[in-house]
Amino acid sequence: MSNLGLQVRQAAGSIDSVVADYAVGYMQHILHSTEDAVLARQLDITKEVSFIEELLVSAGGDSNKVRQLGEKLQQNIEKQLKDNMSKLEITGDTSKRLLDISLINSKQRELDSSLALLQSTDIEHTGRSIESRVDKKKLQKAEAKIAKKVAKRNNRFVQYEASKLINDQQKDDYDSFFLKVNPIEFGAGAGKSKDIKIDTFDLYVGEGQRILSNASLTLAFGRRYGLVGQNGIGKSTLLRALSRRELDIPKHITILHVEQELRGDDTIALQSVLDADVWRKQLLTEQERIGERVDEIEKLKEEFDEESLEMKKLENEQVDLTDKLEEVHEKLGEIESDKAEARASSILYGLGFSQEAQQRATKSFSGGWRMRLSLARALFCKPDLLLLDEPTNMLDVPSSAYLGDYLQTYPATVLVVSHDRAFLNEVATDIIHQHSERLDYYRGANFDSFYATREERIKNQKREYDNQKAYREHLQTFIDKFRYNAAKSSEAQSRIKKLEKLPVLEAPEEDKQITFRFPDPEKLSPPILQLLDVSFGYDPKNMLLNHVDLDIQMNSRVALVGANGCGKTTLLKVLMGTNSPLDGSVSKNSRLRIGYFAQHHVDGMDLTKNAVEWMSEKYPGKTDEEYRRHLGSFGITGPLALQRMQLLSGGQKSRVAFAALCLTNPHVLIMDEPSNHLDTSGLDALSGALQRFQGGVLMVSHDVTMIKQVCKEIWVSEDGRVYRFDGTIDDYKKYILSKANASGVVKKH
Template sequence: MSNLGLQIRQAVPSVDTIVADYTVGYVQHIAESTEDAVLSQQLDIPKEIKFLTEMLISAGGDQKRVQKLSANVQATLTDKLNKNMSKLKVEGDTSQRLLDPSILRAQQRDDTSLAFLNSAVDVEHVGRRMESKVDTKKLKKAEAKIARKMAKKKDTYVKYEASKLIEERKKDDYDSFFLKVNPLDVGDSTGKSKDVKIDSFDLFVGNSQRILSDASLTLAFGHRYGLVGQNGVGKSTLLRALSRRQLDVPKHITILYVEQEYYGDDTSVLQSVLDADVWRKQLLTEQKETNHRIEEIEGLRKEFEEGSPEIKKLDAEQDELYENLEKVQERLADIESDKAEGRAAYILHGLGFSEESQQRPTKEFSGGWRMRLSLARALFCQPDLLLLDEPTNMLDVPSATYLAHYLQTYPSTVLVVSHDREFLNEVATDIIHQHSERLDYYRGSDFDTFYATREERLKTQKREYENQMAYREHLQAFIDKFRYNAAKSREAQSRIKKLEKLPVLSPPEAERQYTFRFPDPEKLSTPILQLLDVSFGYNSKELLLKHVDLDIGLHSRIALVGANGCGKTTLLKVALGELTPTEGSVYKNHNLRIGYFAQHHVDALDLSQSAVSWLSKKYPGKSDEEYRKHLGSFGITGSLSLKKMDLLSGGQKSRVIFASLCLNNPHILIMDEPTNHMDTAGLDALSTALKNFKGGIMMVSHDVHIIKEVCDEVWFSEGGVVKKFPGTIDDYKDYILSEADSAGVVKQH
């Protein structure tokens, strides 16, 4: 039984990948429970296997094959449980002892009784168990889906047993996964190159969709790479493959990938960042346990006479402990453990966490702030290879400015996926363009240089292709005319040979182009939308907005910036009329129509419907063909407009919202982070459409490029005060860095 996942697919050919992964993860969880003194006593393997058997059968599996597979798994797990129980009777629970790591590794290598679970038993560290690799969100989705199938099959709702893994995939899972990817004891890396060079590899999504073919990845240590390409080409998949060492990254190179938000608990924000460096955490724990054992030995010495065998044994153990303690302390000194708390604090401060909020429990923060916390944890760890996926999506302009400044002096390698041009211009030393199942390198380029160079390449390729096609047509015309002419046959044969020797050129790949267009509104008499001495707070003692005066007209192009939590979205909602001011008033022209793009715009969509169906219900009166044509102008072409919106990417859902705004024919567009999830082509189209729009615009955005392209006024929110900034967005960024510098946040590291 060498591959459980393969055997599941043989027994259940139509099984969803999520269900198969979940099953493997569940079996892994049971297997690891057999090794725990407490969990093994509570384990009922037949019951657990029965649950998995019913699940696989309900997912479409052949009953006999599934039962045979289940019997084999049950026998293997029962055998492992019995062996571990026997071992516990003889040795007792050894999970809390300070063991020699080399002994543990030898035991792990010798334990082959569950070969099909080998992906999760190679964590080379004391007292850690590798939890399931099943993604929690997918796991929940799989549970709900199977529950529906079972309910449909039995005509009654069957309560589906919630996964035992969900609540356990928190801090221990992070620690275990970190140590699996970055083992603490990988040997001395001194003198070893930290460049990444992976030649000739293919990369797939699932078992069929190939995203890279015969590609080569080269990352020079210390360079900062921007990975760009259209939505859906597989950039995030490449990062995940690197983060899990599914690609051949040398083991001495440490890797960390900011993939998902941190799970909140009672741990303080500052401590959670310190805990992110699992090596430091483990070394400190080992130092504490070693010192405790040394103290125990000192106490035990009093019970025996000097020179006795017991004293000699204790002396030998103490010598070994002192030797180990010296190595641990050397490692802690190497990673400058004593400076860790100060470094963690200023990283958090730069990302918007005040001194007070750094001491609050992480569970008190929203998802957006937990994403920032994940980013802070990664920056604190300083891996040799730092992988970031759209890091600015959850940041405001001040935090994005700080992050870019921080990464400019990052000492190791960075690979970042981002559609934020300004961010890439400031951070990237090189650009990698992923397209057509390949990776193209633009060395020494920021995004603007890459974009210009690529345009020139495309023009050159187009000229070469057109010239060759014209030359081919010329040769072919001569051949067709004189092939059977005796006087010209030799010349015709010569041209045939020339034609055969010509290299075969493919037409240059042109990226998809979108052309958004917002309809021109009719004129309105002024004033159109005014906030007059507006104050607002969710309670009277803590005002988010204080005495705001703001006038928005048809010619307004206002960018609203400031730290997250300072009231920007609240101000938009007051202007829309969704919130009533505590003081002051909001005036609107009675004919005014506003198009609002919410930061969490997906909540407004009915994801069970297609884009065409949703638009026809929201704005009735047109034919399906008219809705499809309208959606097509926003890049939702062909079958995309007829798919359930749940299947669309984040950028495609955003384009559906933009398409819906147009059908209201708004006078003013009010937008909260409209660029999130948009690729470069979509951002170009949006920028052009907003510049050509004849109505007013007020937007909250972290994307400095689109602010530069569209807006001519920068208003900033700070301490409840909203006012016009006396300068450009670049001047505002300089102001942010100078403020941070004076506060001691921005410094070399």
């Protein structure tokens, strides 16, 4: 029964498109059931057709046309059922054969436009739960259109309650979601272009809030795109929409998104990376199942005569399995399955996992290290489109350098959201700037060239806008003066026409300039803060710090770098007095005040309160107006200061923490990863504030640009030692990359 969609529209043209899609999906489900021996015997054709007729009529369809459609559908199902049962008598019942790979192939051919069909309860009919076979992708698009229409009609943001089918995806485990987004296809994508071009789309988030309007996305295969823009502009939402194929990406293009940290369990780190390639895991499992079934068939064949019907059935099945096994072997060769373990180990080592750590259970790692595991899993899978959201936030300088080096030779397309300018300068071949509900492209540009080009573009736009504005005012002055002057009326009319023909230019958009300021403390006499031959370890048999000497003065600008887990944060806690050294001593000026910015500063905030309430409780003594004014100087202006902090973005929470830091008027700032979550304007404001600060600064950071702008000394924490590095941060990056390459573990992929 060809073109079911057209026939449904002819019979019930006025019904909602979502119901029409449901009806078509249900009919396809019935027709497909006739091909399965078990389902076919259970099929009650009259009852199923009657249900479809009732559904279409109740939704507004013409009863006569719907009845005619039902009769035609019933005849077609009965005929197809009869033909299929006849075939089964000859070929045998195939329902007991191995199904995984063959089903994936047949489902993909049959449902070419669908990501996957979910089994869910979405429509209730006379107290009966109906198995839904709706095309999820089409349903999602249809309901998005309905949401936009409702929002436009009411001229306000509304929350549209979508079908339960759409939210089911969130309940899926990693493997099933991976296969829905990236179904295994044998040869289907061979020779096809892997460029992505999506024309004129809108993108919404939350309660009808639009973040992109009439936008176009173009990603050329093999290019590496940096997606930049202010905090809260919707960059992560765009990545999420791409990762779920909510935007129209060809099915033969594989996608993987690094968004959340890995859930910990008893699986060792190396195996968790190997398991991330679901295709490989599924294919290896299928290879094993086919091998077992082939062995079983060989034994069964011994029990039947060569001319018997049972023997023919077994031989037919064996031929099918052999063909499938050949396809599986080809696909395993294509993804280089035999090299998988060595490649996974190399990636993990580059991201800071020692050979010993690679054998530890994932549940034994902290959140930051689990985030690295998620990144390692994505790099291992080598998708055609790799989506990274602030990947350097949880990395130290060595791992960040390794990731940048790795991505420079990545063989597919990368789209990365990052505010780390040095990282983007290394990695990006192009920049996409998201702002004002649109995407602007800067081709062949890293971050520095994008920034310079954009500044020049804004200057030109401002110059053109100012010139036109002056010209408009000149014309309008003449018109106002001589409009009613008989001698000059013709000239006035001519200028009116010129004014009407001028294109309307909008004032160029300029980023809001934010300036942070840390208060200047009174001077202190040295020594200010010293570590003298300090040793420390949580286990005396495994010392993290050995005989460390470090001196912080009022004019110090020190960057402390090194691999995660080498004791950097521990050293900061010893300086703060949180940890007491096992040997040696800490010397402090008696009047010294230290301002400490913790990497996980959010843990110390009561997110149920707004910023003003939280600061007034933690640092009392000022009026609400004074707190608001102080927060405003760090970019937390207007209603943001009175909004519950759990609703603020990561960058906005960081700004609240910086504002709170100032209230103690510190002599020395000790900062653990202060650049995380800040956008470009926030990073510039922080760098400027630290440069102007009249006290000392000790900073743990992976942000190479900030280290270059702020710090005068590089101190390295390595193998229990802390020593001054003789060189710049760029020299240090070269040192760690050469060290990793010399080890023979990290290799170019």
